Amino acid sequence: MPDADLHALDQPAVRPVPQPTPAAPRPPTDTPLLHRRLPRFATLGMLAASLAVAILLGLTVWSLNPVALLLETAVLYGVAVFVTSSVVEGRRNAVDRLVTVVVTTFFLLALLPLVSVLIEVVGQGYQRFDLTFFTYSMRGVVGAGGGAYAAIVGTLIITALTTAVSVPIGILTAVYLVEYSKGGRLGKVLTFFVDVMTGIPSIVAGLFAVALFVLFLGPGARAGIIGSVALSVLMIPVVVRSTEEMLRLVPNELREASYALGVSRWRTITKVVLRTAVAGIVTGVTLAVARIIGETAPLLVTVGTTTSTNTNPFSGRMATLPVFSYYEYAQPGIPREPYLDRAWAAALTLIIIVMALNLIARLVSRIFAPKTGR
Amino acid sequence: MSTTSAKPRGVHDAPRYGDRIFAGAATGAGVIILLVLAGVAGFLLWQALPALTASPEDVRGGKGLFEYIYPLAFGTILTSVIALVIATPLSVGIALFITHYAPRRIALALGYVVDLLAAVPSIIYGLWGVYVVAPASVPVATWLSNWLGFLPFFGPSPSASGRTTLVVGVVLAIMILPVMTAVNREVFLQTPRLHEEASLALGATRWEMIRQAVLPFGRSAVISGAMLGLGRALGETMAVAIILSTAVGVHWDIIGTANSSTIAADIALQFPESSGLDVNTLIAAGLVLFFITLLVNMAARWVVSRRSEFSGAN
Amino acid sequence: MAKRIDVKDLDMYYGDFLAVKGVTMTIEPRAVTALIGPSGCGKSTFLRSLNRMHEVIPGAYVKGEVLVDDQNLYAPGVDPVGVRRRVGMVFQRPNPFPTMSIYDNVVAGVKLNSKRMKKSDMDDLVEASLKGANLWSEVKDRLAKPGSGLSGGQQQRLCIARTIAVKPDVVLMDEPCSALDPISTLAIEDLINDLKSEYTIVIVTHNMQQAARVSDMTGFFNLEATGQPGRLVEYDDTQKIFSNPGQKATEDYISGRFG
Ligand SMILES: Nc1ncnc2c1ncn2[C@@H]1O[C@H](COP(=O)(O)OP(=O)(O)OP(=O)(O)O)[C@@H](O)[C@H]1O
Ligand SMILES: [Mg+2]
Numbered sequence: 001m002p003d004a005d006l007h008a009l010d011q012p013a014v015r016p017v018p019q020p021t022p023a024a025p026r027p028p029t030d031t032p033l034l035h036r037r038l039p040r041f042a043t044l045g046m047l048a049a050s051l052a053v054a055i056l057l058g059l060t061v062w063s064l065n066p067v068a069l070l071l072e073t074a075v076l077y078g079v080a081v082f083v084t085s086s087v088v089e090g091r092r093n094a095v096d097r098l099v100t101v102v103v104t105t106f107f108l109l110a111l112l113p114l115v116s117v118l119i120e121v122v123g124q125g126y127q128r129f130d131l132t133f134f135t136y137s138m139r140g141v142v143g144a145g146g147g148a149y150a151a152i153v154g155t156l157i158i159t160a161l162t163t164a165v166s167v168p169i170g171i172l173t174a175v176y177l178v179e180y181s182k183g184g185r186l187g188k189v190l191t192f193f194v195d196v197m198t199g200i201p202s203i204v205a206g207l208f209a210v211a212l213f214v215l216f217l218g219p220g221a222r223a224g225i226i227g228s229v230a231l232s233v234l235m236i237p238v239v240v241r242s243t244e245e246m247l248r249l250v251p252n253e254l255r256e257a258s259y260a261l262g263v264s265r266w267r268t269i270t271k272v273v274l275r276t277a278v279a280g281i282v283t284g285v286t287l288a289v290a291r292i293i294g295e296t297a298p299l300l301v302t303v304g305t306t307t308s309t310n311t312n313p314f315s316g317r318m319a320t321l322p323v324f325s326y327y328e329y330a331q332p333g334i335p336r337e338p339y340l341d342r343a344w345a346a347a348l349t350l351i352i353i354v355m356a357l358n359l360i361a362r363l364v365s366r367i368f369a370p371k372t373g374r
Numbered sequence: 375m376s377t378t379s380a381k382p383r384g385v386h387d388a389p390r391y392g393d394r395i396f397a398g399a400a401t402g403a404g405v406i407i408l409l410v411l412a413g414v415a416g417f418l419l420w421q422a423l424p425a426l427t428a429s430p431e432d433v434r435g436g437k438g439l440f441e442y443i444y445p446l447a448f449g450t451i452l453t454s455v456i457a458l459v460i461a462t463p464l465s466v467g468i469a470l471f472i473t474h475y476a477p478r479r480i481a482l483a484l485g486y487v488v489d490l491l492a493a494v495p496s497i498i499y500g501l502w503g504v505y506v507v508a509p510a511s512v513p514v515a516t517w518l519s520n521w522l523g524f525l526p527f528f529g530p531s532p533s534a535s536g537r538t539t540l541v542v543g544v545v546l547a548i549m550i551l552p553v554m555t556a557v558n559r560e561v562f563l564q565t566p567r568l569h570e571e572a573s574l575a576l577g578a579t580r581w582e583m584i585r586q587a588v589l590p591f592g593r594s595a596v597i598s599g600a601m602l603g604l605g606r607a608l609g610e611t612m613a614v615a616i617i618l619s620t621a622v623g624v625h626w627d628i629i630g631t632a633n634s635s636t637i638a639a640d641i642a643l644q645f646p647e648s649s650g651l652d653v654n655t656l657i658a659a660g661l662v663l664f665f666i667t668l669l670v671n672m673a674a675r676w677v678v679s680r681r682s683e684f685s686g687a688n
Numbered sequence: 689m690a691k692r693i694d695v696k697d698l699d700m701y702y703g704d705f706l707a708v709k710g711v712t713m714t715i716e717p718r719a720v721t722a723l724i725g726p727s728g729c730g731k732s733t734f735l736r737s738l739n740r741m742h743e744v745i746p747g748a749y750v751k752g753e754v755l756v757d758d759q760n761l762y763a764p765g766v767d768p769v770g771v772r773r774r775v776g777m778v779f780q781r782p783n784p785f786p787t788m789s790i791y792d793n794v795v796a797g798v799k800l801n802s803k804r805m806k807k808s809d810m811d812d813l814v815e816a817s818l819k820g821a822n823l824w825s826e827v828k829d830r831l832a833k834p835g836s837g838l839s840g841g842q843q844q845r846l847c848i849a850r851t852i853a854v855k856p857d858v859v860l861m862d863e864p865c866s867a868l869d870p871i872s873t874l875a876i877e878d879l880i881n882d883l884k885s886e887y888t889i890v891i892v893t894h895n896m897q898q899a900a901r902v903s904d905m906t907g908f909f910n911l912e913a914t915g916q917p918g919r920l921v922e923y924d925d926t927q928k929i930f931s932n933p934g935q936k937a938t939e940d941y942i943s944g945r946f947g
Contacts, residue, residue, distance in 0.1 A: 037765055065510060092800070093767070096579040103475055106467030107484070110555075113548045114491050117502050124505070172403035180400055190404045192675070193411050199602070199671035200414065200664070201609020203638045207660040210653075211417035220649060233410060240407075266396035294495025297611035297638065301645045322497045326612065329501060347498045354493050362486065478746050568783040572847070574744055576797030576854060577773030586796060590787035 036088050038097075043081060050076035066112055074105040118351070125348025128341040133349075137319070138307040144338035148346050150309040151324035154224065157313050158303065158320060159293050161228040162235055167285055169232075170239025171274075177240070178247040179269055197237040205233040206298030213302075222304040224313025227320070230298035235288050242284025246277040279368030283361045290357035294350050296322035321350050414664070422658035424651060434644075434652050435622070443659050445624045449539070449634030450663065453614065454607035456543025456628065461551050462600050468551070469558035474584060485559060492552035500616030503545040508536030508617065515540065515629035529627035537619040539628035545613050550603035557599030561592040594677050601674030605667045614639035637663040690717035690888045691757050691774075691857040693738065698752035699917075700733050700742060707733045709917035711752075713907060715858075720880060720889045722899035722926065725909030726941065730918030731892045734909070735860050738890065739775035740768040756857065773801070776856035780863040782843035784835030784850070791831040793846055794818060797854040813853055821849035822879050841872020848879060852887070859883065861891040865898065877902050896942060900930050908938045 054072035058064040078101040085094035128147075137150035173190065181187025209230035213221055250273050258268040274281070304317040305327055325346035332339030430438030472484050515532035522528045532538075569587040578586060614636050621632035635643075641656045648656060693715040700708040708730035715721050723731045736742040737750050740761060754761040761771050776797075784793045794814045798805065805813075814831070818824040823845040827838070835846050844864055851859055861880075865873040880902050883889060893899050899906055907923040922929065922938045933939045 037767060067510070089767075092579055092582070092769075096581045099581040099584075100475060103467045103471045106464050107471040107476075110464065110468050110488055110491065110548075110551060113502075114487065114494075116506055117494055117498060120502050120506055121498060169403045169406055172400045173407055176400035176404045180397060181404075186401070186404060190407065193408060195675055196668060196671060197407065197411060199605045199609075199667050201611070201638055201667055203609065203611045203641050204414070204418070204660050204664045204667075207421075207641065207657050208414040208417055211421035211657060212413060214421060215417075219653065233414065236407060236410075264390070264393055266393045269396065290493055294497065296495070296497045297615075297642050300642055304646060322495060322612075325501075326497055326616070329616070343501065347495075347501055350495055351498055354495060355490070358490060358493050566783070568779065568781060569785060571741065571744065571777075572779065572783045572785070572850075573796075575739065575741055575772055575777035575779075576800065576850065577769050577771075578797075578800055579769050582800050586785060590785070 037093075038081075038085055038088055042084070046080040046084070047073075047077050050074075050080060066116070067109070070105065070108055070112065074101060077101060078105075121344065121348050121351050124341075124344035126345075128338075128345035129348055133342070133345050137309050138324075139309075141307070142333060143335070146342070148319075148321060148324055148342070148349065150307070151305075151319040151321045151346065152349070153309055153311060154303070154318040154320040155293065155322075157311065158224050158227050158231065158299070158318065159289060161224065161313055162231040162292060163285070163289060165228060165232045166235040166239055166288070170236045170285075170288075171243050171281065173236075173240045174243035174247055175269060175274075177244050179265075179273065194237045194240050197233065198241065200233060202230075202234055202295050203297040203301070206230045206301040208233060209298070209302050222302065222317045223315055224303055224310075224318045227299045227303035227318070228313065230302050231292045231295060234295065234298070235292045238288040238291060239285060242287065243277070243281050246280030246284065247273060249280070250276045279364055282368075283365040286357050286361035286364065290354050290361070293357070294322055294354055296326055299323045300326065321346050325350065418657055418661045418664065421654060422661045423654070425654035425658040428651055428654075432651055434655050439655065439658055442655060443637070443662055445622065445634050446637045446640050446659060447662060447666070448624050449620075450608055450636040450638070450666070452626075452628070452634065453539055453542045453546055453636055454604055456540065457546035457550055457607040458600060458604050460544060460547035461554055461603055462596075464547070465551055465554035465558055465599065465603070466596060468555045469562050470584060470588070472555075472559055473562040474580065474588065485556075488555050489552055491548065496549065496610060496612040497616070499545055499549055500613040503541060503613060503617040504537065507545060508538075508541050511536040511538065511541045511544070511629075518629060526626040527628045529630045531631070532629045533619065533631045535619065535631075537617050537633075538630065539618065539625075539633045542614050542617050542633075543628070545617060546607045546610055549610060549613065550606045553606060554599045554603040557602065558592065558596055561595035562588055565591045598674040598677040601670055601677065605670045605674065608667050608670065609638055609663065611638035611642045615642045690886060692717045693858060693888065693890075694753075694755040694758075695738075696753040696755065698734075698737060698750055698754060700730065700737050700750045701748065702733075702745065703747040706917045708909075709919055711920045713920060713923050715888060715890060716905060717888045718884060718886070719904040720884050720891060720902050721905045721907065722903035723890065723892045723907045723909060724894070724896065724899050724941070725918070725921075726911065727894075728918075729909040729911045731909050732862050733918075734920075735862050735890060735892055736777075738858070738860055739777055740771045741777060743768065773797070773854055774856055775858040775860060776851035776854060778844070778847050778851055778859065778861040778864050781867050782840055782847050784838070784843050784846050786834065786836045788835060789832045790827050790835045790838070790846060793835040794849050794853050796850055801854075817849040817853040818846075820852050820883070821845045822875060822882070823849055839872070841868045841875060844868060844872070844876060845879065848876075848883075852883065856887065858888040858890065861889065863892050863894065866894065873898070896930075900926060906930070908933075908935070908941065910937050910941070 050073045053076055054069050055064070057072060058069055078098055081101060082094050082098045085097050132145065133147035134152065135149055136145070136147035138146045139150075173194070177187055177190060181190070209226045212229065213223075213226045217223065217226075254272055254276060255268055258272045259265075263271070299320050300323055303320060303323065305319050305323045306317040307319070310316050310318045325343045328339045328343035328346065425433060425439055428439075430436070430441075433439050433442055435442045468488060472481050472488070476484055512532065512534065515528075515536065515538065518528045519530060519532045523530060565588045569591065570583055573583040573586040615638075618633050618635060618639060619631060620635035620639070623632075623634065625632050625634045637659050641660055644652070645656050695711055695713050695715070698708070698711045699706060711734060723735065725731055733742060738754060738761075742748050742750060750762065752762070756774065760766070761775075785796060788796060791814055794817050795810055798810075798813060815824060815828075818827060823842060826842060827846075835843065838846060844867075848859075848864075865876050868876065877898065880889060880891065884904075891903065903926045905923065906926045906929040908921045908929065909918050910921045911918050922933060922935045924934065928934075929938060930942060933942065
């Protein structure tokens with residue numbers, strides 16, 4: 001090759017090399033540097049074709065179900081890409097492309113339920129999502145009409161009570177774990193049991209509250225406070241976990257700076273540490289509220305339900321949104337439609353509350369978070 | 375006390391007082407949590423005792439506590455295992471997508487979207503399961519029955535309503551997906567760049583890099599995430615109570631009309647109308663559920679705590 | 689096997705930030721080329737752009753050409769995966785795969801390409817690579833043990849064995865000795881000397897003596913000012929650079945008269 005000769009002339013002198021070491025066996029195959037690659041339009045074309053075939057199949061052979069559509073498209077496209085890529089780019093690239101298709105499909109598959117739930121709840125729930133629904137209780141209502149006023153009031157009272165119990169206990173426990181325990185025995189035990197508590201099934205928490213209040217109110221009692229205790233068992237560990245995480249993010253220098261100024265320990269914790277972490281804590285508490293506000297099972301066994309508005313959490317049954325929705329669905333009258341409509345309207349109300357709380361939580365953490373380059 | 379009074383008055387006394395109260399409150403809160411947990415076990419045991427000691431004829435079903443609970447335990451485990459089988463590969467795939475495939479800028483947002491799945495209350499999953507998933511499952515169940523009918527899971531006469539163990543398993547899988555994905559996501563993100571780059575520098579494709587560096591690093595976390603998910607699925611109540619059409623006894627057929635109920639769903643369905651010994655029986659069932667989830671969760675934590683030993687971080 | 693690398697007017701970016709500008713140099717085969725320069729001047733960035741590891745960082749890209757064997761690594765249609773098989777890399781911190789045995793670490797790269805390789809061939813390859821990395825005698829009795837159980841210096845040689853097991857044309861080393869003690873450092877330097885008969889070697893180092901000891905050619909990178917992109921200031925025979933550099937900046941840096 002003339003080129004090689006030219007280079008040889010350009011080349012500065014290289015020192016003589018010592019005798020070469022014996023060469024190891026060369027791997028059987030050698031990748032060429034210039035790989036043929038599938039052009040982008042080819043993959044896009046295959047994707048479009050797969051989608052078209054899947055839609056056609058859906059229209060002619062079976063129904064146009066989004067899950068089926070996604071899976072069919074993914075399978076067709078996966079096979080097409082794998083085969084063409086095997087031929088053009090070799091097996092390793094083909095496998096890589098196939099995995100990409102699979103992983104992406106999995107993700108899209110996970111989005112479908114969320115979208116479907118939202119569509120279903122809005123589609124079924126909007127019919128009774130009216131003023132009456134929010135201003136009337138079910139007292140004396142048979143058939144159409146009535147609303148979830150009592151249930152909304154009940155949910156608000158029980159949630160407020162639960163939050164009032166859980167937040168102080170949760171935050172103080174987190175403070176103990178981060179600021180006081182210093183890896184001691186109690187701290188370790190507590191961490192372990194908070195983990196255990198996170199895993200308690202909600203129905204078991206309900207049964208616990210029932211069993212506990214047999215002691216105070218006798219068997220068969222129903223009251224808002226019993227439900228609050230049950231929900232607290234579920235909420236406390238969530239608050240502890242999130243608060244603990246936030247407190248650990250507070251840099252130690254801040255504490256030391258405060259001590260160096262002669263500020264006492266508890267003031268340092270309340271004025272410096274908690275103050276610094278407050279956005280994160282609020283986020284955590286909001287998410288915890290969002291988690292418990294939709295809990296049905298524990299309220300079913302502790303609070304029951306009732307048709308009229310009960311604002312006294314210390315005696316008698318109370319209506320709550322999730323339980324209201326459940327009973328309207330599970331024990332409808334005849335005709336069923338008004339009951340089912342109310343069940344869905346309650347579900348819609350609930351999902352709006354939960355999504356709003358999630359949104360608020362994200363906003364709080366986004367807006368107030370200290371900019372620590374995360 | 376004498377030492378305190380010997381000190382100069384003023385600055386120190388008040389804060390010390392505050393310190394003690396605050397430290398006491400923090401410790402007290404911790405102790406309350408321990409008491410509550412002891413209380414959960416203690417009170418449940420106390421209220422379950424009458425059912426444990428009652429003569430078999432008096433227990434609901436007339437055959438004794440064990441006969442009553444074990445089909446429920448079977449149903450609980452069957453639905454949860456189906457959920458786990460579906461959710462584990464999905465959660466690994468989704469976590470990989472978010473951490474290693476999606477563009478960086480939107481990865482965080484995608485994580486939030488998956489988290490939102492966890493925010494939907496279980497009662498809504500129940501209604502959605504009945505209205506959307508159950509009807510959609512009927513053709514699938516028919517297909518399974520026709521082609522895989524030789525397996526014990528797919529009986530000859532699939533349910534026409536679709537309110538089956540299979541559908542419950544699918545809905546539970548969706549419900550536990552966010553927890554499992556969150557665990558996987560976190561650990562995949564923590565894969566040392568060093569090992570990822572080592573793999574790439576050897577000429578690995580993205581998937582080969584994931585197999586060489588990411589998955590071995592995250593393996594134990596994936597296992598513990600799956601166990602956390604299993605714990606959730608075992609205890610899930612309302613979705614199961616609403617969707618499943620149940621029958622007494624053990625049923626392997628997951629697409630038929632007769633399905634074994636689960637402990638949690640049975641409690642929710644029976645408790646409001648129960649009194650006397652029946653309440654004690656249900657509480658005993660709840661106790662069994664409590665211990666099953668406890669074991670699963672503790673196993674998950676144990677796997678996590680062992681992880682640090684062979685993660686190879688040096 | 690060893691290949692010449694021609695770099696032509698290469699710019700390296702991190703997003704909008706131009707980190708290194710206008711590098712043009714010819715890296716000789718069967719020789720060791722050392723890259724020296726103050727911290728942050730872009731030695732690692734340049735090194736990583738020689739096997740397209742630079743673009744692994746989100747937002748990072750290059751402009752210009754890198755020719756290996758007159759074949760542009762950045763030509764459209766070139767698969768970075770293939771490039772990295774040809775141009776191997778050893779990192780600053782030893783990074784054997786923690787879950788793999790010593791044996792599996794050595795064949796990790798080979799296994800990717802050729803699934804079905806005879807066990808005896810594989811054994812031969814492991815032995816040859818470990819011998820090539822001067823590690824064989826130390827580990828031959830514990831090949832099934834995890835690679836993370838070795839000392840830092842041994843781990844680094846294991847990583848070198850892993851890199852040469854795939855028979856690359858070029859071996860890039862980014863401060864391979866900076867995490868090691870003097871004895872391990874000497875072992876690696878000896879190894880580099882042995883390897884140069886078969887490979888084109890490019891090594892980044894902060895240790896002037898090391899550069900003088902192991903390299904045939906030396907490139908000096910520098911920043912004109914903070915915020916400015918790094919540049920290749922001087923590139924010549926190592927002897928010339930260390931005895932009679934052509935640039936004032938090079939002389940200042942080498943003699944330690946540098947900010
Ligand atoms: N991942 C990155 N993202 C953005 N900028 C980067 C990144 N890595 C390096 N840089 C920037 O590129 C420039 C060159 O960095 P590089 O790591 O190549 O320097 P170096 O010469 O290897 O330094 P050292 O001797 O300390 O290793 C620096 O200004 C650095 O800040
Ligand atoms: Mg560097």
